[in-house]
Amino acid sequence: xxxxxxxxxxxxxxxxxxxxxxxxxxxxxxxxxxxxxxxxxxxxxxxxxxxxxxxxxxxxxxxxxxxxxxxxxxxxxxxxxxxxxxxxxxxxxxxxxxxxxxxxxxxxxxxxxxxxxxxxxxxxxxxxxxxxxxxxxxxxxxxxxxxxxxxxxxxxxxxxxxxxxxxxxxxxxxxxxxxxxxxxxxxxxxxxxxxxxxxxxxxxxxxxxxxx
Numbered sequence: 509x510x511x512x513x514x515x516x517x518x519x520x521x522x523x524x525x526x527x528x529x530x531x532x533x534x535x536x537x538x539x540x541x542x543x544x545x546x547x548x549x550x551x552x553x554x555x556x557x558x559x560x561x562x563x564x565x566x567x568x569x570x571x572x573x574x575x576x577x578x579x580x581x582x583x584x585x586x587x588x589x590x591x592x593x594x595x596x597x598x599x600x601x602x603x604x605x606x607x608x609x610x611x612x613x614x615x616x617x618x619x620x621x622x623x624x625x626x627x628x629x630x631x632x633x634x635x636x637x638x639x640x641x642x643x644x645x646x647x648x649x650x651x652x653x654x655x656x657x658x659x660x661x662x663x664x665x666x667x668x669x670x671x672x673x674x675x676x677x678x679x680x681x682x683x684x685x686x687x688x689x690x691x692x693x694x695x696x697x698x699x700x701x702x703x704x705x706x707x708x709x710x711x712x713x714x715x716x717x718x719x720x
Contacts, residue, residue, distance in 0.1 A: 526564045528554045530578060533571055537621050542572050543629035569632045576625075576633060579618040580640045584647060586611050600655055601709065605702045608677055609694060612684050620685045623678075641678075645670045657713055669712050676704045 532553035536545055547568055551558045565571045586607055612619050626637040649670035652658045658666060680701040684692055 522563070525554065525556065525560070529561065529564055529571060530575055534575060534617050534621055537624065538617065541628045541630075542568075542575075542621075542625055542633055569630075572625075572630060572633050573636050575621065576636045576640060579615075579622050580644065582611070582615075583644055601702055601705050604677075605698055605705065608680070609684070609698055609701075612681050613694075616685050619681045623682045623685060641674060645674050648673065661712075665712070665715070669708065672708045673705060676701060676708070 529550055532550050533542070533545060536549060536553065545568065547561050548558050550568075550571070551561050565574070622637060625633045626641075628634065646667065649663065649666040652666045652670060658669070661669075680697055683697050684694065
């Protein structure tokens with residue numbers, strides 16, 4: 509019993525240190541791009557010896573990939589929660605914009621990391637972010653089956669629509685978290701994002717792919 513408790517405690521401490529390394533790396537990317545971070549910088553921030561890093565990650569690339577995974581992990585629940593087949597497109601638009609902006613506001617460092625690193629100096633992170641964005645787009649396309657008037661559309665049609673939605677929301681995220689845009693007019697960004705999404709949905713309702 510004592511051994512089991514001790515083992516649990518060790519696992520908890522290990523998880524806490526792993527989480528601290530991720531948080532430290534995320535915080536440091538506020539000042540440097542990820543490819544300019546060193547293992548020593550991150551471990552110094554956490555207060556462990558450099559050798560302790562390897563109990564949690566093989567190298568900095570693996571830490572960066574874990575950060576990408578963490579940043580994207582909550583987006584799937586967010587998108588799923590805003591699609592309501594009983595409420596229609598207008599409700600979905602407003603709910604999606606409100607929920608997304610709240611999500612960005614709650615996690616500005618994570619979004620800054622994604623916005624910066626998707627075109628950053630680390631090819632490993634660029635590929636990972638592109639892959640996650642593609643996966644998220646395909647997942648969103650599948651969820652769009654629940655929206656009235658889109659259920660009968662082709663898979664290709666929904667994927668095109670999902671890609672446009674993701675691009676618009678990514679633009680809103682960049683505006684909200686980019687220091688160059690401060691002070692941020694969140695209400696204006698929300699209105700513009702909703703208008704752009706409405707145009708996309710209106711166009712989708714009248715788009716006939718076979719005649720494009």
